[in-house]
Amino acid sequence: MPGPLNLDARLAAIHAAEYPRFSDAEMARRRSALARVMEEAEVDHLLMCGEQRAGTGVAWLTSWPATVEAYAIVAPREPQVMYVEWYNHWPLARRLARDTEVRWGEHRGIDKAIADLKARGAKRVGLMGALGLSKCRKLEAVFGALVDLNREYVRLRLVKSREEIDWMRIAAALTDLAIEGLRRDARPGMTEHELGAICEAAYHPYGGVTYIHFFLATPMANPEYCVPRQFASSRKVRPGDVIATEITAQFFDYPGQILRTFTVAAEPTPLFRKLHDTAEAAFDAVTRVIRHGARMQEIIDAARVIEDAGFTVYDDLMHGFGGGYFPPVLGSRSRPAGPLPEMTLEAGMTCVVQPNVITPDQKAGVQVGELVLVTETGFERLHRVERGLFRIE
Structure with a gap:
């Protein structure tokens, strides 16, 4: 059974409407x-x-x-x-x-x-x-x-109204249910298709609509892929695998997005522990500089903890989200996403910070992160799922 959808009274009233409407x-x-x-x-x-x-x-x-x-x-x-x-x-x-x-x-x-x-x-x-x-x-x-x-x-x-942010808070809560569902119900022997079914079964009863659920599943002892894939396969997850996820459920046209990594019936190997620790450090470093007026170079500089650890990224490090895949689309020092956008962050922007930390040979990787709201003095989490490296038994 899906877990409860935790919304405050104001958001619950929006969610409960037969067809919710903006003012x-x-x-x-x-x-x-x-x-x-x-x-x-x-x-x-x-x-x-x-x-x-x-x-x-x-x-x-x-x-x-x-x-x-x-x-x-x-x-x-x-x-x-x-x-x-x-x-x-x-x-x-x-x-x-x-x-x-x-x-x-x-x-x-x-x-x-x-x-x-x-x-x-x-x-x-x-x-x-x-x-x-x-x-x-x-x-x-x-x-x-x-x-x-x-x-x-x-x-x-780019800059969302308060009402739009409310709808994205609801979408974030719906997306959180997918991660909670995977933690509760995923098992060794399931296919990637079955992992997707767990995600959808978690938020569909509450009106969530699937936008994406991407999975990377590869053996930690002999990894062969480094970034979540856009299409699920019939591959079964096995003990000793690592699974990285990128999941978005929508509330009508408004999304959440969350990225978490799991190990399967095993402790992380030293390499994957280091990859995950580096990804979490990069998320903390980037969000530490997010605020109204932040420059793009500040974000790239903050993410250098990835290169300092001997790693790089494959997926974009950060992008605007909500109504589209929006600026700023940023990579890292070792894997730029093109010229730096000539812009600064503004309060009210919603962005996904998503360090996909990988080995330089592109054989091993993890991904962490989530959708955040830029504020005048920093950032606000829109998701409530705890951070960390989870384990499926």
């Missing part, structure tokens, strides 16, 4: 932010797009998580309209979408959106979200070059 003030804040972006870009109309469950903008704007297709037309002081597919998705879209007239796309949603934009007298059209090339060409044949505003969308999502 009118929060939705108005988002529309106002979009209006400012449109004014700066000198676009008179914006098309917010989602296709094949790709992109988060439609849900952020309307509260409808785009399924197959969703095209929302945005313009200050004009009614907001959205075209959706498929017909059987239309009733729920009408129920969930906020301050938006929802219309069926009739399997020609982009054509209907173009006709709507023409009727509104659109001249310069901005685009946010995923849209296929042929559909972009249809739009540009009528309105000229589209203005790509996806970078501006990312900027809008």
